[in-house]
Amino acid sequence: MCTITDPSQLPYKYHQRGDLIVGAMVSQFGCLFDDTSFNEHPKTKLIEGIISAPKNYQHVLSLVYAVKEINENPKILPNVSLGFHIYDSFLTAKITHQNILKLLSTQEKFVPNFKCDKHQHLIAVIGGLDSEVSLHMATQLGIYKIPQQIFHQIAYCASFPVRNVKLHLPSFYRMVPNEAHQYRGIVHLLQHFQWIWVRILASKDDNGERFVQTMTKMLSEHRICIAFITRIPVLSQLTEMVERIESINLANPYVSRILSPISSEVKVIVVNANGQTTTGLKWMIYFYTLLEDAAVATIGKVWIMTARWDFSALSKERDFDIQPFHGTLSFAIHSNEVPGFSEFLRFLHPKSQHGDDFIRIFWEQAFDCLFSESDGIKESSDTCTGQERLENLPGTLFEMSMTGQSYSIYNAVLAVAHTFQKMSLFRPRCRAMRDKPNPQPLILLSIQLHPFLRSISFNNSAGDTVSFDKEGELAGGFDLINWVTFPNQSFSRVKTGMMDPWSCPGKEFTINQEAITWHSTFNQVQPIAVCNDHCNPGYSRKKKEGKPFCCYDCDPCPGGKISNQKDMDDCLKCPEGQFPNKNHDKCLPKNLNFLSLKEPLGIILSVLASFFILTTALVLGIFIKNQNTPIVKANNRDLTYSLLVSLLLCFLCSLLFIGKPQEVTCYLRQTSFGLVFSVAVSSILAKTITVVLAFMATKPGSKMRKWVGKKLANSIIFVCSLIQAIICAVWLCTAPPFPDLDMDSLTEEIVVECNEGSITMFYCVLGYLGFLATVSFTVAFLARKLPDSFNEAKFITFSMLLFSSVWLSFLPSYLSTKGKSMVAVEIFSILASSAGLLGCIFFPKCYIIILRPELNSKDRTENTDCSASCCRQHGGQKQRDTETQEKTSTDKSFV
Structure with a gap:
């Protein structure tokens, strides 16, 4: 608080007379006092007791220049001169209230509640730069509804708790944005x-x-x-x-x-x-x-x-x-550059400004000198000549360009002038008064000014538009x-x-x-303001316990997720059909994964399947060519042909698994595989049962002879295959296989597969094949020691053992692989099991037919039969055994 003994003698005011008066309350001085006691004249005491901010003097000059510009412009307030009274508030309540009363009386001496000068009318007050000073002004100006334009935000303060400015202080107009x-x-x-x-x-x-x-x-x-x-x-x-x-x-x-x-x-x-x-x-x-x-x-x-920084x-x-x-x-x-303001400052002289009590103080403080007639005590011994140039002052003390606050004061004066002009144009009485020799403003002019001031909008000389928003703030x-x-x-x-x-x-x-x-x-590099280093793409932020949320650790993104920006809170999952790159900072499109004929694995399996197809066809041709030989006849030619054809189809159906899955191939893959293998295994089962029944029929008085023949074998194949066909039909009718895209099984590829539709039905097909194989293996195992030169039971036993081993190992392999590898496992199982049946059952016979034809004779068959008869426990009469053998010779041809 400034200590001033006689405020009535304060010289810091600036007057310019006119028909209309704009009052201004500036804060030219900021106060900082020591404990020195003064006994000099109050004026000397004041000058010595303060430390001034010379730069604030530009606020005074911007107001003066605005009034000068308005009075020289014939388009604004013609025949009406605009004047001003400027006072320094000294940032104190006492001096602020005193100077407001001076503004209201518009004379050197004031009488409260009386208008002492009828020729000059106060229409608005501009200032101050401090919120408390403005609130002190409002306590008096609000009574008279005089518009007050300020340059800061009115906030809550201890001396005047204003919450809703527009409600409590309707005369306030803020020349600053919200x-x-x-x-x-x-x-x-x-x-x-x-x-x-x-x-x-x-x-x-x-x-x-x-x-x-x-x-x-x-x-x-x-x-x-x-x-x-x-x-x-x-x-x-x-x-x-x-x-x-x-x-x-x-x-x-x-x-x-x-x-x-x-x-x-x-x-x-x-x-x-x-x-x-x-x-x-x-x-x-x-x-x-x-x-x-x-x-x-x-x-x-x-x-x-x-914004108040400077x-x-x-x-x-x-x-x-x-x-x-x-x-x-x-x-x-x-703000913008106001034309002519810099030139106005260059011609400023401390002795040319009549009535300006601020300029001499400013000049002495800004240039650190003392005028010869000054009563002040200065540390500097330099004498002010008045010829010093303002442009030589450092910017911290004075600027030649208009600052933001000075620009607001400049606009505030223009706003008052344009408002009064707008008001006079809309009132006939005002227009009539302009024609009189000495026009006089209306009584209560300041009250009538508010509606027009709220809606004012104009362009200043700098080219900016000045207007207020609904809250009375600069728009x-x-x-x-x-x-x-x-x-x-x-x-x-x-x-x-x-x-x-x-x-x-x-x-x-x-x-x-x-x-x-x-x-x-x-070093001209953008500064970094973070609690810790950034998390690069590929990492996400993890909050540190006990630290603000800006402090974090960096965790790498888990599989399937990326972060493509710095400091991401969480990693993002790649869109469907894409996968993260190695750094987890980008999603790449997935390739299609299916067993193609163009890749090495597909080519190898195709060639292997073709080889077995040709081999099977060759074996079938050999058997057809030698169909009348004992070894072919002894093994039931129809069952042999049925087995070879079904094996040929097994090799062919493996080709359905190669290539991009289509709707037709998905329908045929598993069902054709199940049906063909059912026929093959059923044929083997029929051959095994026929062998067993043939030997049982050779016993004297056996009733099995009626079961021996083609009818039983065909029935076995038909019934066993029919059951599998029914399972496949139910599968296709309820939940058939269909082409599908598996996005999640493989990280970097989309698996193009045949969805089984109903996995239960798929395992029913495999389970039924396993059941047939188990029965065939059991029967063949029991008949493996039956005496006969062409007895297939041993070969069937070994082949079914190999068949079962392949498909038992198939299940865990099939379940643990994905994509083309899973398809390759199934193809390999089909080829391996089919090749096992082909090799174990037919290669020994082909060996005899091609390389050992002497063993393929009827005599060997009869010798074998005789030797078998001699081993029987019922032998007493060789003749009876011979007759029995002759009766069953035809039946044994089915074995």
Whole structure:
């Protein structure tokens, strides 16, 4: 709080008369006092007791230039001059209230509740730059319904708890966009650069707490972690550190805690850049450079500042190093270059501005000099000549281009002028008054101004459209500024983007990343702000226990899943028909997997099947050619032909399993295999039973003779095959096989297969074949020692043993393989079992027929029969045995 003995003698005001008056309450001075007692004139005391921010003087000049531009433009308020009264609030309630009363009376002396100057009418008030000052102004201006245009967001504060600004303060018009747009811009900026590990700096007051609460919620919603939240200490605490600067060091916990934002490893810091935060941050950097070795005291951070940030130094801080803020990114109220403003500043002279009590103070503080007639006490012995050039001042003290806040003041004055013009055009009485020699504004003009001010929309000289939204806030956006500093304490503002809430959805935030200059410590490489290293594609994030969600471990993606971006929370399953590559960061299309005739395995199995087909056909031809020989007749020619034909079909049906499955082949594969094998095994069973019955029929008085013959054999084949045919028919009618694509069995391939439809029916077919094979094996095993030169029981026993072994090993192999391997296993089982039957039963006979024809004779058959008769236990009479043998000779031809 500034201590001022006689505020009535304050000289800091600037008057320009006119028919209409715009009042302004600026904050030219920020106060910092020591304990010195003053006995001088109050004016001297005030000048010595403050440290001024010269850069704020541009706010005054922007208002003056706006009034000048309006009065020189005949299209705006013709025949009406616009004037202004400017007062400094000194950031105190007492002086603010006093100066508001002066504005309301529009005279040097004021009488409360009386209008003392009927020739000049106050139509609007502009200012101030501080929320508390604005609220102090509102307590008085709200009574008179005078429009008040401010340049900040009104927030909750201890002295004036305003929640709904538009409801409680209807006269407020904010020349800044809604701060929510700025917060969303910060989130967009962090998301654009993938900065998810940030720190927040805010002032230790109500406004800072509100900023922390708002940003914490928004950042959490967008999965951005806050590493730390630091409240900037009040100025008194920093002053205390200055007093103890010789005894403190970074090992001191108190000092370490205060300077942690500078010394921490967090690279991105979001700063609520109000006055206290900015001042505190400067002193923190100053202390840090004092405590650290100059060689290692480089502060490489990415500062993200809110819209009130500016390189504005106090008069005693002109040598403050701004290099730590090189590369800073800040949001700023959208502004544009105002034509003529720079020229207006170049012609500014401290002795040419009549009525301006600010300029001399500004001139002395900005150029660190003293006018000869000044009563102040300055440390500098330089004398102000008035010929100093403003463009030579460093940007921290003054800028020739209009800053964002000055641009808002400029637009505020234009808004008042355009509103009054719009109002006068819509009121006949106003138009009539313009024709009078001395037009006078209407009584209660400021009250009538509100409806027109709310709906005002115009283009200023810089080409921007100025209007208010329904909440009384500027309908605009924020510029993203990159601050580039130079060793000579100068800097450059580079516009690198914009947050425009009025753009199309999805295009509100734009940024030109190539135009950004980063701090030198980053070597012009985009900084990284993460808790730990990124998880590369092929990995997913796994949360660390006890750490924020931005801190995680990286786990590789499991089989069948990928992650194609960094820092994915979970791996994604590849679409159907695709599989992950080796690095699990991309899905590749699967190849079709089926046993093709074009691949080596398919060719080998096809050639093997063809070989067995030809072999079987050759054996069949041999038997047909030698059909009248004893060995062929002794083994029942019809059963032999039936078995050979069925084996030939078995070899042929194996070819159905090769090639891409089609609907027809899927129908025929398993059913034809089951039927043909049933015929083959049934034929073997019939041959075995016939052998057994033939020998049983040779016994004297045996009743088995009536069962011996072709009829029984054909019946066995028919009945056994019919049962299998019924099973296959039921299968095809209920759940037939069909072509199918198996996406999941193989990782990198799509299995093109014949879905069995009903797996139960498939195993019924195999089970029935197993049953026939078991019966055939059992009967053949029991008949293996029956005496006969051409007895096949031994060969049938061995062949059925081989057959059963093949299909017993087939089941586990079939169930443990997928795709073409499973088909190959079944083909191999068909070929192996069929070849076993062919080889074990027919090759010995072919050997006799082709290579040992002398054994293929009737005599050998008769000798064998005689020898068998002699071995019988009923032998007493050889003649009777001979007769019996002759009677059964015909029957034995079926064996």
